[in-house]
Amino acid sequence: xxxxxxxxxxxxxxxxxxxxxxxxxxxxxxxxxxxxxxxxxxxxxxxxxxxxxxxxxxxxxxxxxxxxxxxxxxxxxxxxxxxxxxxxxxxxxxxxxxxxxxxxxxxxxxxxxxxxxxxxxxxxxxxxxxxxxxxxxxxxxxxxxxxxxxxxxxxxxxxxxxxxxxxxxxxxxxxxxxxxxxxxxxxxxxxxxxxxxxxxxxxxxxxxxxxxxxxxxxxxxxxxxxxxxxxxxxxxxxxxxxxxxxxxxxxxxxxxxxxxxxxxxxxxxxxxxxxxxxxxxxxxxxxxxxxxxxxxxxxxxxxxxxxxxxxxxxxxxxxx
Amino acid sequence: xxxxxxxxxxxxxxxxxxxxxxxxxxxxxxxxxxxxxxxxxxxxxxxxxxxxxxxxxxxxxxxxxxxxxxxxxxxxxxxxxxxxxxxxxxxxxxxxxxxxxxxxxxxxxxxxxxxxxxxxxxxxxxxxxxxxxxxxxxxxxxxxxxxxxxxxxxxxxxxxxxxxxxxxxxxxxxxxxxxxxxxxxxxxxxxxxxxxxxxxxxxxxxxxxxxxxxxxxxxxxxxxxxxxxxxxxxxxxxxxxxxxxxxxxxxxxxxxxxxxxxxxxxxxxxxxxxxxxxxxxxxxxxxxxxxxxxxxxxxxxxxxxxxxxxxxxxxxxxxx
Amino acid sequence: xxxxxxxxxxxxxxxxxxxxxxxxxxxxxxxxxxxxxxxxxxxxxxxxxxxxxxxxxxxxxxxxxxxxxxxxxxxxxxxxxxxxxxxxxxxxxxxxxxxxxxxxxxxxxxxxxxxxxxxxxxxxxxxxxxxxxxxxxxxxxxxxxxxxxxxxxxxxxxxxxxxxxxxxxxxxxxxxxxxxxxxxxxxxxxxxxxxxxxxxxxxxxxxxxxxxxxxxxxxxxxxxxxxxxxxxxxxxxxxxxxxxxxxxxxxxxxxxxxxxxxxxxxxxxxxxxxxxxxxxxxxxxxxxxxxxxxxxxxxxxxxxxxxxxxxxxxxxxxxx
Numbered sequence: 037x038x039x040x041x042x043x044x045x046x047x048x049x050x051x052x053x054x055x056x057x058x059x060x061x062x063x064x065x066x067x068x069x070x071x072x073x074x075x076x077x078x079x080x081x082x083x084x085x086x087x088x089x090x091x092x093x094x095x096x097x098x099x100x101x102x103x104x105x106x107x108x109x110x111x112x113x114x115x116x117x118x119x120x121x122x123x124x125x126x127x128x129x130x131x132x133x134x135x136x137x138x139x140x141x142x143x144x145x146x147x148x149x150x151x152x153x154x155x156x157x158x159x160x161x162x163x164x165x166x167x168x169x170x171x172x173x174x175x176x177x178x179x180x181x182x183x184x185x186x187x188x189x190x191x192x193x194x195x196x197x198x199x200x201x202x203x204x205x206x207x208x209x210x211x212x213x214x215x216x217x218x219x220x221x222x223x224x225x226x227x228x229x230x231x232x233x234x235x236x237x238x239x240x241x242x243x244x245x246x247x248x249x250x251x252x253x254x255x256x257x258x259x260x261x262x263x264x265x266x267x268x269x270x271x272x273x274x275x276x277x278x279x280x281x282x283x284x285x286x287x288x289x290x291x292x293x294x295x296x297x298x299x300x301x302x303x304x305x306x307x308x309x310x311x312x313x314x315x316x317x318x319x320x321x322x323x324x325x326x327x328x329x330x331x332x333x334x335x336x337x338x339x340x341x342x343x344x345x346x347x348x349x350x351x352x353x354x355x356x
Numbered sequence: 357x358x359x360x361x362x363x364x365x366x367x368x369x370x371x372x373x374x375x376x377x378x379x380x381x382x383x384x385x386x387x388x389x390x391x392x393x394x395x396x397x398x399x400x401x402x403x404x405x406x407x408x409x410x411x412x413x414x415x416x417x418x419x420x421x422x423x424x425x426x427x428x429x430x431x432x433x434x435x436x437x438x439x440x441x442x443x444x445x446x447x448x449x450x451x452x453x454x455x456x457x458x459x460x461x462x463x464x465x466x467x468x469x470x471x472x473x474x475x476x477x478x479x480x481x482x483x484x485x486x487x488x489x490x491x492x493x494x495x496x497x498x499x500x501x502x503x504x505x506x507x508x509x510x511x512x513x514x515x516x517x518x519x520x521x522x523x524x525x526x527x528x529x530x531x532x533x534x535x536x537x538x539x540x541x542x543x544x545x546x547x548x549x550x551x552x553x554x555x556x557x558x559x560x561x562x563x564x565x566x567x568x569x570x571x572x573x574x575x576x577x578x579x580x581x582x583x584x585x586x587x588x589x590x591x592x593x594x595x596x597x598x599x600x601x602x603x604x605x606x607x608x609x610x611x612x613x614x615x616x617x618x619x620x621x622x623x624x625x626x627x628x629x630x631x632x633x634x635x636x637x638x639x640x641x642x643x644x645x646x647x648x649x650x651x652x653x654x655x656x657x658x659x660x661x662x663x664x665x666x667x668x669x670x671x672x673x674x675x676x
Numbered sequence: 677x678x679x680x681x682x683x684x685x686x687x688x689x690x691x692x693x694x695x696x697x698x699x700x701x702x703x704x705x706x707x708x709x710x711x712x713x714x715x716x717x718x719x720x721x722x723x724x725x726x727x728x729x730x731x732x733x734x735x736x737x738x739x740x741x742x743x744x745x746x747x748x749x750x751x752x753x754x755x756x757x758x759x760x761x762x763x764x765x766x767x768x769x770x771x772x773x774x775x776x777x778x779x780x781x782x783x784x785x786x787x788x789x790x791x792x793x794x795x796x797x798x799x800x801x802x803x804x805x806x807x808x809x810x811x812x813x814x815x816x817x818x819x820x821x822x823x824x825x826x827x828x829x830x831x832x833x834x835x836x837x838x839x840x841x842x843x844x845x846x847x848x849x850x851x852x853x854x855x856x857x858x859x860x861x862x863x864x865x866x867x868x869x870x871x872x873x874x875x876x877x878x879x880x881x882x883x884x885x886x887x888x889x890x891x892x893x894x895x896x897x898x899x900x901x902x903x904x905x906x907x908x909x910x911x912x913x914x915x916x917x918x919x920x921x922x923x924x925x926x927x928x929x930x931x932x933x934x935x936x937x938x939x940x941x942x943x944x945x946x947x948x949x950x951x952x953x954x955x956x957x958x959x960x961x962x963x964x965x966x967x968x969x970x971x972x973x974x975x976x977x978x979x980x981x982x983x984x985x986x987x988x989x990x991x992x993x994x995x996x
Contacts, residue, residue: 083789086733087761093406095433106784109763113735113788116761121407121436123429136633144426144632147656148433149403312784313776336787413726415753441727441756443749456953464746464952467976468753469723 042080042088045072047349055167055174056346058183059224067225071193073345074338080117081340090352091118096152097145098124100177104156106312107177107187110336111154114343118352123150138162139169146170152351155179173350181215186346187311188221190339192229194331195266197338198307203230206263210292211270211319213242214281218311219270223251234260237270237292240281257292261302268309269294269319285318295321299329307331362400362408365392367669375487375494376666378503379544387545391513393665394658400437401660410672411438416472417465418444420497424476426633427497427507430656431474434663438672443470458482459489466490472671475499493670501535506666507631508541510659512549514651515586517658518627523550526583530612531590531639532601533562538631539590543571554580557590557612560601577612581622588629589614589639605638615641619649627651682720682728685712687989695807695814696986698823699864707865711833713985714978720757721980730992731760736792737785738764740817744796746952747817747827750976751794754983758992763790778802779809786810792991795819813990821855826986827951828861830979832869834971835906837978838947843870846903850932851910851959853882854921858951859910863891874900877910877932880921897932901942908949909934909959925958935961939969947971 051069059067074081080088096115098108112122125145136144145153152173155163160182167174178184195202207226213219213235226233227250234252235242247253254260261267272288282288294308308320308329316322325332371389379387394401400408416435418428432442445465456464465473472493475483480502487494498504515522527546533539533555546553547570554572555562567573574580581587592608602608614628628640628649636642645652691709699707714721720728736755738748752762765785776784785793792813795803800822807814818824835842847866853859853875866873867890874892875882887893894900901907912928922928934948948960948969956962965972 081789082787083735083791084733085791093404095403105765109765109785110788112763113761113790117789121433123432125425125429137636140632140634140636143653144656145429147402147653148430148660149401149437149657150433151403151405312780314780316777316780333783333787336784337789340788413724415723441753443752445745445749457956460952460954460956463973464976465749467722467973468750468980469721469757469977470753471723471725 042076044076044348045069051349053350055163056185056350057163057167057174057176059185059188059221059228060183062185062225062228064228064230067189067192067228070189070342070345070349071196073349074189074193074341075197077344077348078338078341081114081344082337087117087119089119090348091115091120094118094120094151094351095149096120096122096154096347096351097150098122098154098177099142099145100124100154100156101127102156102158102178104178107156107339108154110339111175111177111343114340115152115347117340118344118347120152120347120351139165142166142170142172146172152347175346175350178217181217181220183221183224184217185221185225186339186342187218188225189342189346190335191218191222191268191309191311192225193338193342194309194335195307197334198331199265202226204232205265206232206234207266207268208234208236208257208260208264209268209270210236210257210294211241212272212281213237213246213270215241215273216270222268223249227251234264236260238282238288258298258301261298264302264306266307266309267294267302268311269314270311271313271315272318289318293317293319293321294324296323299324299327309335312336362396364396364668365389371669373670375483376505376670377483377487377494377496379505379508379541379548380503382505382545382548384548384550387509387512387548390509390662390665390669391516393669394509394513394661395517397664397668398658398661401434401664402657407437407439409439410668411435411440414438414440414471414671415469416440416442416474416667416671417470418442418497419462419465419473419475420444421447421475421477421482422498424498427476427659428474430659431495431497431506431663434660435472435667437660438664438667440472440667440671459485462486462490462492466492472667495666495670498537501537501540503541503544504537505541505545506659506662507538508545509662509666510655511538511542511588511629511631512545513658513662514629514655515627517654518651519585522546524552525585526552526554527586527588528554528556528577528580528584529588529590530556530577530614531561532592533557533566533590534601535561535593536590542588543569547571554584556580558602558608578618578621581618584622584626586627586629587614587622588631589634590631591633591635592638609638613637613639613641614644616643619644619647629655632656682716684716684988685709691989693990695803696825696990697803697807697814697816699825699828699861699868700823702825702865702868704868704870707829707832707868710829710982710985710989711836713989714829714833714981715837717984717988718978718981721754721984722977727757727759729759730988731755731758734758734760734791734991735789736760736762736794736987736991737790738762738817739782739785739793739795740764741767741795741797742818744818747796747979748794750979751815751817751983754980755792755987757980758984758987760792760987760991779805782806782810782812786812792987815986815990818857821857821860823861823864824857825861825865826979826982827858828865829982829986830975831858831862831908831949831951832865833978833982834949834975835947837974838971839905842866844872845905846872846874847906847908848874848876848897848900848904849908849910850876850897850934851881852912852921853877853886853910855881855913856910862908863889867891874904876900878922878928898938898941901938904942904946906947906949907934907942908951909954910951911953911955912958929958933957933959933961934964936963939964939967949975952976
C-alpha cells in the first residue's frame with residue numbers, strides 16, 4: 037500500500053460540521069471547501085493506481101435501504117482509496133427482519149467500532165434522525181425526495197471544473213423535480229454559490245412554490261434553453277411515481293429530451309449533465325449523451341473525488 | 357495501515373485448540389484465556405482508529421447458511437482489524453445450488469487458500485463435521501439450537517468487565533431456552549467459570565432436564581429475580597417456532613419481560629443483558645433497554661473483541 | 677501487510693495482450709507465459725499467509741451477470757493477494773434495473789477509476805464488446821457457451837504440474853460439450869500446446885463439426901479411455917438445457933460417469949479432472965472424485981494462481 041501524499045488545503049477553523057445531512061444548511065464557504073478538497077483528491081479518485089492512508093484504521097459502513105449499486109460503490113471506493121475499511125450493512129437478512137428497530141440497528145453498528153455511516157433511506161430525515169442517536173459521522177446518500185448532497189456536490193464540482201466558476205451561471209434542472217432529491221440539493225447548493233437556477237418540466241412534476249425560493253420555474257425547455265450555461269437532465273423515476281405524471285414517455289421526450297435539434301438552439305458552450313443512470317431516448321438521446329457537450333462521465337469520476345473530500349473532512353481530521 | 361502493538365498475554369503451552377466448535381468441551385482456563393486476550397484487543401475492537409497486522413496474509417471466509425448481518429459483520433470487522441482479508445461465501449448463488457455437496461463447497465474454499473472458516477448453519481454439528489473434513493480453522497457462529505460459543509464468550513466478557521469476576525454470581529437466562537444456542541453456550545461457559553445459572557421461562561420453552569446438569573429451572577421470573585446478579589433476556593425466536601409456545605406475546609411480556617416495575621424489585625446493581633436483536637416491548641421495555649442497568653451495547657462491542665481473540669488464538673499464533 | 681517478493685519471470689517484449697477474452701486468439705507462447713507466471717504465484721495463491729503488493733492501488737471489479745460464487749471468489753482472492761482492491765458490481769439492485777444500458781454501466785464503473793473488469797455474462801462476446809467500449813482491462817470469466825479462458829488455463833496448469841508437459845498427451849473432455857465454454861477454451865488451449873484432444877459424450881451434446889478443427893470425437897468413453905492421459909469430466913449443466921439431451925441421468929452415468937470399474941481399465945497414471953462444481957454420482961462417483969487419480973482440488977488452487985498471473989500480466993506491468 038503506497039501512501040503517497042496529496043497536497044490538501046488548510047481546513048479553516050470555521051469548519052465545524054460533524055455530518056453531511058444536506059446542502060440547505062451548509063454555507064457557501066463550506067461547500068467551496070469541499071469542492072477544493074475534492075479537486076486535490078481527483079487524481080487518486082480516477083485511478084492513479086495509488087491509495088492514501090489518511091483514513092487508515094477508520095471503518096465506514098454503508099447502510100443502504102434502497103437499491104444503489106452505483107452510489108454505494110462510489111462511496112466504498114472513496115473510502116478505500118483513503119485507506120479506510122468498508123462494510124455493507126444491507127437491510128435484507130439483517131436484524132431488521134427479526135424485529136429490531138432502525139435506531140437499534142444503527143446503535144449496534146456504532147458499538148462495533150464503526151466511525152462513519154453512509155445512509156440511504158426512502159424516508160426524508162432519516163440521516164438527521166441517525167445523527168441525533170449515534171456518535172458516528174453520518175453522511176446522507178439520499179433520503180427519499182429530500183436531499184442527496186454528494187450528488188449535487190459532484191454536479192457543482194463538474195461545472196466549476198468546466199467553467200472555472202459557478203457564480204453567475206444559469207443552470208437548468210430538467211424533468212422530475214417533484215421526486216428528485218438531486219434537484220433539491222442542487223437548488224440549495226447552486227443558489228449558495230451564486231448561480232441562477234431554472235426548474236423545467238411538466239407542471240405535474242415542477243411546483244411553482246419554488247419561485248418563493250428565488251428559483252425560476254418554466255414548463256418549456258425550448259423557451260429557457262438559449263439562456264442556459266448548464267442543463268442537468270434528471271432521470272424520470274418511473275419507480276417512484278404513483279400516477280403517470282404525463283401522457284406518454286414519447287410526449288415527455290418530445291418536450292423535454294435533450295436531442296440534436298435542441299442542442300443546435302443552445303449556447304455553443306452548453307454543458308449537458310445527467311445524474312445517471314440515464315434512460316437513453318427518454319431524457320437524452322444517445323448522440324447527445326455521447327457528444328462533446330456531455331460531461332456525464334466526468335460527473336461519475338467527480339463523485340468519487342467529492343466523497344473522498346467529504347469523508348476526509350468529516351472523519352479524517354482527527355486521525356490524520 | 358498502522359500496525360500498532362497490543363500487549364498480548366503469553367499463551368500457555370496447554371492451549372491446544374485448533375477450532376472453536378462449542379464451549380461444552382473447553383476448560384475454564386481456556387475460556388479465561390480467550391477473555392483475557394479479548395480484553396487486550398478491546399481498544400482496537402471499539403474503534404481506536406488503528407488496525408493490527410497480526411493476521412496479515414490470512415484469509416477468513418464467512419460461510420453463513422442462515423441470515424445474520426450482525427454476527428457476520430462482527431466477525432468480518434474482527435478479522436480485518438487484525439489485518440486479515442475476509443470473503444463472504446453465501447449459499448444462494450453458490451455452487452450448492454448447482455448440486456454440489458456442503459463438504460465439497462468447503463473443500464473448494466480450503467483449496468483457494470482460505471485459512472479460517474466461520475460457519476453458521478441450521479444443522480447442529482455442522483462446524484464439527486467441517487472440522488473433520490477440511491484443514492482450515494473452523495469457528496462455530498451458531499449451529500441450529502446447539503451452540504453459539506462467541507455469543508456466550510462476549511456475554512461472559514461483559515459480566516466480568518462489570519463485576520470483576522463471574523465466579524459466585526447468579527445469572528438468569530430468561531425466555532426461549534429450548535430454541536437458544538446462546539442459552540446452551542452460556543450454560544456451559546458460566547458453569548465452568550463458577551456461576552450459578554437459572555433458566556427461566558414458560559414451561560413449553562424450558563426443560564426440567566437441565567436440572568440434571570446442575571442448573572436451576574424456574575417458571576417464575578418474579579420469584580428468582582431478587583437473587584440475580586445478571587439477567588440475560590433471550591429473544592423470542594418467532595421464526596424458529598413450529599407452534600406458538602405461549603398464548604400471546606402480551607402474556608409472555610406480562611410474565612417475563614424486564615420492565616421498570618420488575619427492575620425495582622431487583623438488586624440495585626443488577627446487569628440487564630440481551631444478545632440482540634431485541635424485540636422492544638416483548639423481552640424488554642424500551643426504558644430498561646436504554647437504562648443504566650443495560651449493558652446491551654457493551655455486549656456488541658465485546659463481540660468484536662472476543663472474535664478478535666478467538667481468531668488470533670486459533671489462526672494468529674503461527675504467523676505472528 | 678507483508679510485501680514479500682516472488683521471483684517473477686521476465687515478460688517478453690512480444691507480450692502485447694491488453695485483455696483476456698479467449699484462448700482461441702492467444703499464441704502457444706502467450707499461454708505458456710501465463711502458466712509460468714502462475715507457477716511462481718502458486719505459493720501465495722494457496723495460502724502461504726502473506727500477500728504481495730504488486731497491484732497495490734489497483735481496483736478490480738467483478739461484473740457477474742450469472743451466479744458464480746466460486747469463480748468470483750477465486751478472482752477476488754487472486755486480486756487481493758496481489759494487493760489490489762476488489763468490488764462486486766452485481767446486476768440485481770444496480771442501475772441496470774433502472775433502465776441503464778450494459779455499456780453505460782461499464783463506462784460508469786470505468787469512470788470510478790476501476791482498472792480491471794472481470795465479466796461473466798450469458799451472452800457470447802460480451803467481454804469483447806466491453807473491451808471495445810471501455811479503457812479498463814477486461815477479463816472473460818465466462819461468456820455463455822463461448823469461452824472461459826481462466827478455467828482452461830487452470831486445467832492446463834494442473835496437467836503440466838502433474839505430467840511436466842502437455843505436448844503429446846491425450847486429453848478427453850467428457851460430457852456436455854455443447855453447452856460448455858470450459859470445453860471450448862480447453863480445446864483451443866490444449867491444441868495450441870500440442871495435446872491430442874478427444875471430445876466424448878452423447879451425440880446430442882457433442883458435435884461432429886469439431887473434427888474439422890483437428891479434434892477427435894467419440895460417443896464411447898469406454899472405447900477412448902485406454903488411450904487417455906487425462907480425463908476432464910464436465911458438469912452436466914441441467915440449468916442451461918432446454919431439452920433433456922439424454923433419456924435419464926442414470927443412463928448418462930452408465931455410459932459416461934467415471935467410476936471404479938472404468939478407472940481399472942484406464943492407464944495407471946491417468947489424471948481425473950473436473951471443473952466443478954461436481955455432481956457426485958452423475959459425472960463422477962465419490963470414490964473416484966476423492967481417489968488418488970483425482971486432481972480436482974489442485975485445479976481449484978491453481979485457479980487462484982492462474983488468475984493472479986493473468987491479473988499481473990494485464991494490470992501489474994505498468995504499476996510494478
